[in-house]
Amino acid sequence: MSMPELVPVLSAQQVEEIVVALGQRISSDFGEKGGVAVCVLKGAFVFFADLIRTLTIPVEVDFVGVASYGAQTESSGNIELTKPIESDITGRQVLVVEDIVDTGATARFLLDYLGGFEPARINLCAFLDKRERRNHAVRVDYSGHVVRDGFLVGYGLDWNGCYRNLKGIHRLEQNNP
Ligand SMILES: O=P(O)(O)OC[C@H]1O[C@H](OP(=O)(O)OP(=O)(O)O)[C@H](O)[C@@H]1O
Numbered sequence: 001m002s003m004p005e006l007v008p009v010l011s012a013q014q015v016e017e018i019v020v021a022l023g024q025r026i027s028s029d030f031g032e033k034g035g036v037a038v039c040v041l042k043g044a045f046v047f048f049a050d051l052i053r054t055l056t057i058p059v060e061v062d063f064v065g066v067a068s069y070g071a072q073t074e075s076s077g078n079i080e081l082t083k084p085i086e087s088d089i090t091g092r093q094v095l096v097v098e099d100i101v102d103t104g105a106t107a108r109f110l111l112d113y114l115g116g117f118e119p120a121r122i123n124l125c126a127f128l129d130k131r132e133r134r135n136h137a138v139r140v141d142y143s144g145h146v147v148r149d150g151f152l153v154g155y156g157l158d159w160n161g162c163y164r165n166l167k168g169i170h171r172l173e174q175n176n177p
């Protein structure tokens with residue numbers, strides 16, 4: 001199999017502008033009460049670190065782990081909780097931070113899981129909102145960039161464990177010889 005090609009989708013500069021705009025909206029909506037920002041591991045960790053530093057409200061952070069894709073570019077559909085939340089989010093304002101919402105299976109699973117702790121409010125923020133394959137009902141309250149198709153890597157998103165360190169977003173194209 002030949003090496004996949006990386007086609008640029010968003011530059012590092014564009015990524016930064018999107019993150020700043022999201023941070024302003026979230027700060028304004030959550031207000032001085034602030035809340036708990038929950039990073040969905042692993043993919044969201046890069047976006048999360050940038051986003052929380054644009055917030056101008058009191059914010060605590062926590063992390064949940066889920067896995068579903070493994071080495072594939074298609075979700076297995078079996079979502080596994082690999083790390084539970086540690087904070088008490090009951091009655092708090094909660095922001096779930098994802099790198100990408102694709103089929104919506106992971107986000108749906110997490111909103112149901114975290115919603116079970118009865119937060120005062122729970123909103124979903126995704127850097128990338130890929131709607132074409134959505135087959136679970138989820139509302140992305142804060143969507144950074146809507147993408148149509150393709151498998152995307154960079155800015156935390158991986159393929160087979162690689163490319164999370166790229167500063168921009170790229171589409172992975174498998175060239176068949
Ligand atoms: O909307 P969906 O179709 O459920 O896809 C979105 C999920 O897929 C990716 O996670 P992945 O399972 O690849 O794990 P990772 O975050 O550890 O890379 C991504 O980080 C989202 O959590």
Ligand SMILES: Nc1nc2[nH]cnc2c(=O)[nH]1
Pocket residue numbers: 069100101102103150151152153157158159
């Ligand atoms: N890296 C990566 N993970 C995903 N999980 C769901 N969709 C995608 C995607 O386009 N890229």
